[in-house]
Amino acid sequence: MSARRLLAKLHSWVGAVVALFLVAISLSGAALAFDAELFRLQYPYLASTDPARAANAPPQVDAMLGAARAGYGREFEPMGLFMPNSRVEVDTAMFYGLRPGGTGLEDTVMIVVDPATNRYRGDFILDHAWGHQLIHFHHELFAGEIAAAFVAVLGILLAAFALTGLYLWWPRHGPVRRKARVPHLSGRPLGRWYRVHSWIGFWTAIPVLVFGLTGTAVSRPDWFGGLLAKLPYETPAELAPAFARTCQGQVTPDQAIAIAQAALPGQRLATVGFAHGNEPYRLTFKSGSPLDHIEGDTVAFVHATCPGVVRTAQATGARGVLGQLMFSLHSGRSFGPVLGDLLVLIGGLASALLAGSGLYVFVARHLTRRKRAREPAWIAHPAE
CATH class of the missing domain: 3.10.450 (Nuclear Transport Factor 2; Chain: A,)
Structure with missing residues (x-):
């Protein structure tokens, strides 16, 4: 068996095994292009009364914290604060901490304050937010750390599928531009979906590769052997x-x-x-x-x-630059609010369509071969 044929078999068999998981992760990733809209839809008070002023106002955290405590009206020990357009692209600030009697992430309360007026706007339990649940599913399929590691492996596989698919697609004879044209959709469903799968794979190979690798890097930076350096969360030992x-x-x-x-x-x-x-x-x-x-x-x-x-x-040096870029690239934020969301949407939908169409081609091809194998010889090879 040639190396190319072996690569094609691995591409199709491994892809078929993980296809449904890739569809779930890819569609949830595409939906995250609208995570801020989900937060604002569920909690309208995440919008500032004066967005321009909120964006440029100097932070007055003492005043905002006082307003948050007074507005929440219960015991609250703040753990941290997200300023506008940090974790979620909204123009209000959000304090987070455990609600009274809380012990874990499911008890994290978010208290929203308008930086334009330093006034309390509302509060919600983070685990009840649709946008957070979508992130949670995309990261670990609601199944804990083992599932999170599996999702990280899917990111590497997605990047590998993009590279191997591009290699297998690349014409050995003739110009690339001829094969890159929009495929015709006539003929049997198997051939039609194979052409669609190949065409989408060629035109979206780079974003699929980038989103696959950066997703794994965000989830498991230690898997990259020290190539990625992140800002420390705990006080470094030398400090x-x-x-x-x-x-x-x-x-x-x-x-x-x-x-x-x-x-x-x-x-x-x-x-x-x-x-x-x-x-x-x-x-x-x-x-x-x-x-x-x-x-x-x-x-x-x-x-x-x-x-x-x-x-x-x-962030200094190549390791620091790469480490800091990963989260921003994977979320699309590096490309701006419009282009970034569009790329996230395209990358997620393309990955889901590639996984789904690849699974269809794999199953249809094997069913066709089994059907032919069961046919009598005089039907499979009629006499001339």
Whole structure:
């Protein structure tokens, strides 16, 4: 068996085995082009009363936190804050933390504050949000960490299908442009779907490859052998001594932001992780042209009690640049709000259509062969 024939068999057999899972992940990924719309549809108060002012207003986190606590009206210990257009593309800010008596992610409450007015707008349980459920399904099929690892493997397989499909499609004789034309849709269904499958695979190979690899990189960056460096979530060991001592007094969120911005002039706040115990504030910022359009490409750790202690880390070198790009590329944010959503939609729908049509071709081809094998010889090979 030639190497090309072996590759074709692997492409079709492995593709058939995982096709239905790929359809589910791809369609949910396509739907995530509208995740912000889902959040706003379910919770209309995620829209600011003055979007232009909300986008440009300097962050007043102390005032927003006071409004969030007063509006929520119950005990609430904030864990962090998403500023406008960070995790979700909405123009309001969202505090998150555990509701009273809560113990896990399913008890995370989101309290919405308008940055234009610093007023409470509403609150909701994160696990009840349609947009969050869609993300949850896309990441792990509602089935935990083992399923999340399986989905990450699907991302690698999707990229492999794009590359092997492109290789198998590439004409060995004749110009590429002739084969790349829109296929004719006449003839038997098997041939028609095979031509459609091949044509879509050629024209969408690059976005399918990119979304497959970046999806795995976002979920399992450690699988890439140290090629991807992300901003630290915990205080790095080499910075820990600076935060070991305590001082008199307390650094407020606004003070922490001012301290960080003094060290990072010209950058815009994206997220806030609040200080707890001996842990410092963790603040992420977006530069003028951020690598990560979601959470930014710079992080600052600010001491909770010592105003002069701040340490920053940025995405530097090839590893840092690649690591910070992954989430932004996979979500489409790197390409802007319109083109990015369009690419996510195209990539997801194309992947689902390729998986579905590939499965149809595989099953139809094998049924046809079995039917021919059962036919009497005089029917299969009539006398001349």
